[in-house]
Amino acid sequence: MNKLILTALATITFSTAAQASFQVIANSEFGKTSISKSDLTNIFTGLTTSWGGKNVKVCVMESSTGTAKAFLGAIGSEPGKFDQDWIKRELSGQGTAPESKSTTDAMVSCVKQSGGIGYIPAADAGKAEGVSKLSVN
Amino acid sequence: MKRLVFFIACLGLLGPAVSNAAKMDTRFYGYVDGYVESVQDQPGVDNSGARTELENSPEFDVPNLHVIVRSNYEDTTAFINLSGGGAGAVDVRTAWVDKQLLGEYLSFRIGELYRPFGLYNLILDAVPTYIGIEPPELFDGDHFLVTRTTNAMLHGKVNVGGTNFINYAMTTGNDERESDQLPVGLDVNFTMGTTLKAGVSYYTSGGAAVYNEDNPGGVVRWAEQDKFDVMGLYLQWTDPRWTVQLAGFQASHELVRDTGSGDYGLTTICSSANLSANSRTRFGCDSTLDSEEDYDVNTWYLRVGYNFNVGDMGQLVPYFQYDVYENEEVIFDKDFGGDKEAGLADDGKFTKWTLGTVYRPHPAAAFKIDYSQHLQDVQNESTNYGEIRFSYSYVWRL
Numbered sequence: 001m002n003k004l005i006l007t008a009l010a011t012i013t014f015s016t017a018a019q020a021s022f023q024v025i026a027n028s029e030f031g032k033t034s035i036s037k038s039d040l041t042n043i044f045t046g047l048t049t050s051w052g053g054k055n056v057k058v059c060v061m062e063s064s065t066g067t068a069k070a071f072l073g074a075i076g077s078e079p080g081k082f083d084q085d086w087i088k089r090e091l092s093g094q095g096t097a098p099e100s101k102s103t104t105d106a107m108v109s110c111v112k113q114s115g116g117i118g119y120i121p122a123a124d125a126g127k128a129e130g131v132s133k134l135s136v137n
Numbered sequence: 138m139k140r141l142v143f144f145i146a147c148l149g150l151l152g153p154a155v156s157n158a159a160k161m162d163t164r165f166y167g168y169v170d171g172y173v174e175s176v177q178d179q180p181g182v183d184n185s186g187a188r189t190e191l192e193n194s195p196e197f198d199v200p201n202l203h204v205i206v207r208s209n210y211e212d213t214t215a216f217i218n219l220s221g222g223g224a225g226a227v228d229v230r231t232a233w234v235d236k237q238l239l240g241e242y243l244s245f246r247i248g249e250l251y252r253p254f255g256l257y258n259l260i261l262d263a264v265p266t267y268i269g270i271e272p273p274e275l276f277d278g279d280h281f282l283v284t285r286t287t288n289a290m291l292h293g294k295v296n297v298g299g300t301n302f303i304n305y306a307m308t309t310g311n312d313e314r315e316s317d318q319l320p321v322g323l324d325v326n327f328t329m330g331t332t333l334k335a336g337v338s339y340y341t342s343g344g345a346a347v348y349n350e351d352n353p354g355g356v357v358r359w360a361e362q363d364k365f366d367v368m369g370l371y372l373q374w375t376d377p378r379w380t381v382q383l384a385g386f387q388a389s390h391e392l393v394r395d396t397g398s399g400d401y402g403l404t405t406i407c408s409s410a411n412l413s414a415n416s417r418t419r420f421g422c423d424s425t426l427d428s429e430e431d432y433d434v435n436t437w438y439l440r441v442g443y444n445f446n447v448g449d450m451g452q453l454v455p456y457f458q459y460d461v462y463e464n465e466e467v468i469f470d471k472d473f474g475g476d477k478e479a480g481l482a483d484d485g486k487f488t489k490w491t492l493g494t495v496y497r498p499h500p501a502a503a504f505k506i507d508y509s510q511h512l513q514d515v516q517n518e519s520t521n522y523g524e525i526r527f528s529y530s531y532v533w534r535l
Contacts, residue, residue, distance in 0.1 A: 038299040045331050047302060048294075050241055055212065076330065080444070080452055081377045083500035084266045085331060087532055091263035092251070093216045093231070096162060096209055114160070 021122040022071045024134040025111050030054065034135045041075040043117060045085060046095040051117065058098035059110035059118030065102075067121045074136075104128075163208040166534035170264045171200035174526040180481060180515050181469070183411060188516045191477075203230065203262060212237035218262065230262070231286060239293070246290040253292070253306040253324040254338045255371045255384055258285055264530035265503035268380060268442035268456040268495060271526070275369070275386050275436055279476040280464060282388045282434060283340045283367050284312045284354035287322060300330035313354045315362055318344035326371075334373040338386070341366040348401075348474075355388055357466060358474030359406055361395040361428070378444045380456075385437035392466065396426040401473060403428075410470040414516070415483050419465065434464040442495075451498040456507075458491040482513035493526075501532040 024035060030052050042048040043056055050056060061068040063079035072082050089095035101107045104124040111118045111131050125133060174196050181191040202221040207214065218230040233248030251259050257273055260266065275282050288310030294302045308322040320343045326336025342355070345362040356363045369386030398404040406412065407422035421427035442456035462479055469480035479485045493507020509524045 041300050041330060042296070042302075047300060047328070047330070048241060048296065053240070076332075076377075078377045080446065080500060081331075087500060088260050088263040088266040090164075090166065090207070091168070091205065091266075091532065092259040093207070093214075093233070093235075094259065096164070096207065 022067050022074070022119040023122045023125040023128065024119045024136055025108065025117070025128045025131045026134055027111055027114065027116040028130070028132050029114065030117075030132065032132060032134060034137050036137050037074070040136060044071075044075055044098070045077065045082075046089050049095065055115050056117050057110075057113050057115040059107055059116055060098040060100055061107060061119065062100050062102050065121075067119065071119050161208060161210045163206065164534065165204070165206055166532065167202065167204040168262070168264060168530055168532040169200055169202050170528065170530035172198045172270060172526055172528035174198075174524060177523045177525070179477070179522045180520055181411075181477075188518075205262075241294050243291065243293040246292065247288065249286050249288065250290060250308075251285055252283070252287045252290070252308045252322050253304075254283060254322060254340065255324075255336075255369055255386065256334070256373055256382055261285075263532075264528075265495075265497060265501060265532055268440055268454055268493075269458055269491070270493065270505050270507055270528045273384065273436070273438045274460055274462040275384075277462075277476075277478075278353075279471070280434075280462070280467060280479060281354050282386055282436070283322070284349070284352045286310075286352060287312055287320075297327075302328045304328060304336075311349075312352065313342065313346040313349045313356050313363075315345040315347045318342065318346065320346070332375060334371075336371050338369045338371070339367070355390070355434075357392070358401040359394050359403055361393045363390055363392045365390040365392075380440070380442045380444070382438070382440040386435070388434040390430075390432050390434070390466070392430045392432065394420070394426075394428045394430065396428050406468070406470075406473050410468060410473040410475070412468055412470070413481075413483065416468050416480075430466065432464075432466050434462075434466075436460070436462045451496065452500075454495040454497070456491075456493055456495065458489075458493075458507075458509075460489045460491070462487055462489075478511065478513075481515055483516065484514060487511050487513035503530050504528070505530075 039051060043051055044058060072078055086097040090097050099110050101110055104120045104127050107118050107120050108128055108131055110116055120128060176193040179191045179193055181189050183189045204219045206217045214235040217232045220228050220230040229249060231249050231251055233246050233250040235244055235246040237244045253259055255275060258276055261272055287308045290306055290308045292306035294304040296302055304326050306324045309320055312320040314320055322340045324338045326334055328334045342365050345364055346356050347362055348356045348358050348360055355365050365388055367386060367388040371384035374381045395402045403420050403426045407420060417423055438460045440458045442454050445453045447453050463486040464479050465485040467479045467485045468475040471477060478487055489509050489511050491507050491509040496504045505528045507526055511522050513520055
């Protein structure tokens with residue numbers, strides 16, 4: 001939560017940081033090469049906790065990053081709302097907030113946990129070793 | 138206190154009982170909140186039933202501290218919410234274990250749990266996240282329509298295409314049942330992503346219910362027994378900036394009053410409570426005590442807020458609320474289970490509009506200020522009075 005708060009403090013701004021593109025990654029155990037946009041939205045907003053019959057562990061980048069902003073925009077959210085929704089879910093017992101990571105390596109490590117799914121900067125796609133890179137349909 | 142010790146013991150046992158600790162995700166978090174409020178020029182009723190003006194000094198609510206522990210192990214979740222109240226007492230607000238039975242389609246939850254019922258009951262502990270300081274009248278502590286907590290729940294969700302889901306829950310528990318009745322709560326809603334939520338809630342006491350001091354709900358204190366059901370519809374629309382909520386509920390009661398001379402019997406209430414003339418007539422205080430009454434409680438609300446980002450300062454969310462509450466059975470005197478809002482009105486009805494704003498320096502903290510204007514008929518005279526509130530809340534996580 002501390003990271004969540006710090007992230008939120010840094011991101012609820014009129015920042016004009018350049019928006020980066022992202023690469024969705026998932027644990028290889030899913031055996032997938034693509035994910036639908038609706039599944040992506042459902043998983044990262046907590047609407048569902050499973051994908052392909054397996055429980056998911058959601059990993060996100062700190063929302064001060066351009067990659068996070070680009071990703072949240074793609075699922076119809078923004079940092080403030082995203083954090084608010086997860087606080088609401090956690091305190092009402094409806095979900096467990098994603099792990100927030102600051103680097104690509106940390107994201108890849110997080111996704112290597114069972115059920116892991118997350119995203120990294122598209123420019124770092126080459127660093128996603130040992131996980132599946134998913135295209136978004 | 139026994140419950141608290143029991144649940145803490147369960148928490149302590151949960152960790153060592155699981156051999157593969159790496160798969161267990163345990164998180165500690167909680168929040169602190171409090172408020173200040175001042176009611177201005179509120180009329181009241183004196184011992185003779187005549188209208189008077191109450192002297193309300195600003196009221197400071199002692200800060201409340203809540204500690205929450207959530208632990209997941211594969212498809213099982215344990216959740217404990219401890220509340221440190223103003224008087225120094227620690228209470229178990231909720232404590233439950235949830236197990237998936239059929240993926241997300243069906244799960245079973247048991248313990249002490251908030252019931253899914255409308256838009257607010259589950260999220261009232263997430264204080265910074267919603268607009269408004271006070272809960273909707275449905276869950277106002279002076280006149281609950283139904284108990285906030287219950288004991289067992291079957292629940293689940295099904296994806297009906299894209300980001301659309303149907304969520305469902307059926308609950309039962311001790312609630313306010315008199316003996317072996319089976320109270321049942323139902324909640325079904327349709328969600329379209331995080332944008333739209335529309336649902337229906339229903340509750341039946343399943344037969345005779347009595348007032349439960351530990352878990353108050355729809356039964357009045359002077360009830361010998363009551364049989365009631367509650368039905369409601371709710372709708373919420375949000376985009377990243379707008380929040381619009383509309384909900385309405387009706388409770389239908391078949392009440393048998395206690396006409397005795399116990400602490401909350403009508404004989405005592407008629408002689409000792411500050412009853413309005415209408416309440417005296419309704420109860421038969423000045424003739425023959427009236428033991429049976431069928432009555433309805435109606436309430437609905439509209440809430441609208443807009444979220445401004447104010448750069449590095451955080452978020453500012455001005456909001457407007459309109460609440461309506463109507464309950465002819467209510468009395469004024471809180472010492473006898475009354476309610477100073479609805480109990481003041483001749484017909485038990487008041488409307489209230491509220492203007493306010495939330496300031497969030499970050500998503501986990503909120504400072505809220507609002508002003509409400511009550512409108513109601515008091516002794517055949519249309520009456521307005523105002524109320525100003527300030528609240529603060531902070532959510533933390535270890």
